[in-house]
Amino acid sequence: MPAISQDLAALDKLQRHLFAHRHAQTSIAFSGETSDPANATAARAEAMATLEEEAHDYLCCATTGELLERLQQAAVAGELDETRATEVRVLSRDRADAVDVPADVAADFARLASEAQAVWTRAKVANDWDSFAPYLDRLVAARREMALMRAPEKDPYETLLDEYEHGSSHAFYDAFFSEVKDCVIPLVAEIRKRGWQPSRACVEGHFDHDTQMELSRDLLRIEGLDLDSMTFAETEHPFSDSVSSRHTFIATHVYENDVMSNVFSMLHEGGHAMYEQNIDVAYDHGILNGGISSGVHESQSRFFENYVGRSEAFAPVLLEALRKHFPGRFDDVTPHELYLAVNRAEPSLVRTEADELTYSLHIVIRYEIEQLLIAGEATAADVPALWNERYRSYLGIDVPTDTLGCLQDIHWSCGDFGYFPTYALGGAYGAQLLDAMRADGIDFEGNAGAGDLAPIRDWLRERIWRHGRAIEPMPLIEAACGGKFDASHYTRYLTEKFSGIYNL
Template sequence: MNTAYEQLCGLAKEAALVESVEALLGWDERTYLPEAAGDYRAEQMTFLSGLAHQKRTQPKWGELLDELAGSDLAKDLHSDTGTTIRQLKRDYDKRVKLPQLLVEELTRASVLGQQAWVKARAANDFAMFQPHLTKIIELKRQQAEAVGYEDQPYDALLDDYEPQARTKDLTSVLGKLRQELVPLVHAIMESGKVAPVEIVSRLHPRGAQEAFGKTAAAAIGFEFQRGRLDVTHHPFCTELGPNDCRITTRYDEHHFNGAFFGILHEAGHGIYDQGLRSELFGLPPGQFVSLGIHESQSRMWENLVGRSNAFWQYFFPKWQEFFPVAAEGVTQQQLFAAINHVQPSLIRVEADEATYNLHIIVRFELEQALLSGDLPVNDLPAAWMEKYREYLGIAPPNDANGCLQDVHWSAALFGYFPTYSLGNLYASQLFEQADKDLGGLNDLMKRGEFLQLKLWLNEKIHRHGQCYSASELVQRITGKPLGSEPLMRHLRGKLLPLYGLA
């Protein structure tokens, strides 16, 4: 193997090692860190982020990349070596534009911001969080200007999560989706049919929820010998190494959907991480391609599998065993209707499939306005309420259920939210193709045979890492560019019969 290439891979793996330690501290901060230890944890993570930035921007990278650019190893853009050179070059060119001080300040602000957000959310007091958000937004503006953009500053931040995506294109896609979703939700609301939602509000003991959730996560392919499940304020998944994937959830004994579908969602993320080629950890072919594709995996297992009738034909008897009191007098079809209840609501992570993307559009529009300065930070709570009235017909009674409900802005994740809707679109289109390729997913799921879908995803998506872009992957797998039709077919196919509209 080319000596320069081996040196480049060595540098990349060394930087990934530092970043994995930082990720471990981040996981601990959001799960088990004592409250009083927060300030020093911010310093620890700031130090590591600065060290990783140093390692990824040292001049040696540029020298090696220049040497390899015209080599035979770079000729096939989609090979492992070609992908490594191409993607590390893209990443290096972007990182060298960022001053180390800015990288460190962003890390410190996000760690302290998340800690302040937890307290502000518990106290239902946006004012406690406002100074932190103001600082984070200013730092993100500096980041966008340093990196550069073709059209608008938001593009530079969006690229961190969905490479090569553009704000104007997403605005068009999400605008079209909103036009199709609003009448569907309106028709359901006007149907007069109400799902028996009190079923999922019955007592579901926390211990049984955890055991049932783990049973389901294992059944769909999450490997607990390479991962674990813990509790946090806001569910997430993080990869700490090639065989160390952490997923989290939160429990409410009178809200079954929250923890259970949260576990399926995060397990979907984890299955993607566990499906990457572990021997290439730290190199582009061993890393996920985009957050939109990553989100497609979590939304697929949560919704297209976990909220399907076929899934519950298999898991309903198990639900009865784990929750005998809540299950008393309940039929499988009643539970299916309850977990697919459509109702505009305040909380994104608890939203039904039909209204979920409206929550995303609210955030997508607001964070652009915050970044541009069109929306002053102190006006965010009121602007949030106005958007919810316009798009969902409801308004939050307080900040905790309004603009303080998500961790993302406190963690400086501007540009992240639209990848959730992209994930829904990708998931539906990929699921349709898997259904064709595997000869009928419903029949498999009714029998509890979920691993064929997991293996299909391993083969078609996970093992490729970043060898293809998100759009290239979708085109290769389905033969079509990304579209909204599969998602709308899925929603109408399931929801219209449930509400007597088919």
């Protein structure tokens, strides 16, 4: 039996190998989405497949299983400190989630997803669903197969939901979305009946691409990001990622006819990046580095996009940044006019551009379609019609093209079935975090209005960010908020905010 010191040395070596593979995969994926030439897809897919297979072997081999079993026993016996015991717990869970999926299957999926993302990018630009559809069917089949390998007795979509948000389930999301719809749908109907919308004239027009990129960096600085620890680029679909607290990635997409699209993309992706930059540096090269779940991650991105970025308190700060980069364009605009313009609530086609109120209905649509796909009750050929029908039903709008419809999001090309619900959940987590922050004495409006987000960041760093993967999502939110997750914080926030804007 090896000594504990030998096992801990082996544990460190395992984590270094897994970190190196994650670093390589993340970096390759980022360049694939931002800078690789079109003909690089096949080589990149092969590299990703090999890296995935090797990482799988490191984690799932019998030697690792024996090592983790011995260290679990040592943890139970009180022979490991808290950090070591947590590393063993998280690695054991990761291994349990992966061990029943053969390495070649995991590698094949990584190859397929890399190829599919390149096809999706071309298909979206060309409005060509038919070219992407075969890849979607293959991705659905692969994810269903892998979920059933992991838990043959479970609904595969249930397994996928838990993968992105540990502890979640069909029943959890069904109840959550029911509560959200009961709030949002009547509010949208009341706004329609009101027959008035705030003007967006102050944010309309042409805004130079390079100037928008300069504005992007300024917004990230205002949020509090360390730009010396970040790679910044452009892509078709904005996203962020990380390999350590000292290296995060953000990619944006600039529309010269829609400056606010980039503004809120930056605030959103900046929230993700701040989470990653503020994880305990001691976790940097180990298994505890990274956000604990998609829902918690989205709570941070949507917190800075919406609770900060779309608040009336922050409007003067945002207006000052716009005036700095576009002299003369915003001189006659008041902070309240900007606040109203960026909070206009009306059904729209594109999720990432949706207002804060109707956003969750975009998520419900994807949640429902994913269930049909994973259950085998629909195929890729059915998706455009399912999508368009639900946009008419939930949002009352017709979808003119697949580019503005079922091709708008990158997630399915990555095989990320089960991710979408976490966007809405993250929004709800954020409302509860905001209430807890205020209860702790943080002057949210005062800090946001002064452009001094440090107290807000400090609160989130202490309660969420620094923990990385060390605490599971629901216990993390419960500890931060002083109570169990409760969606009424979110529905109350939406009701109060939009009733105020529309005088309902």
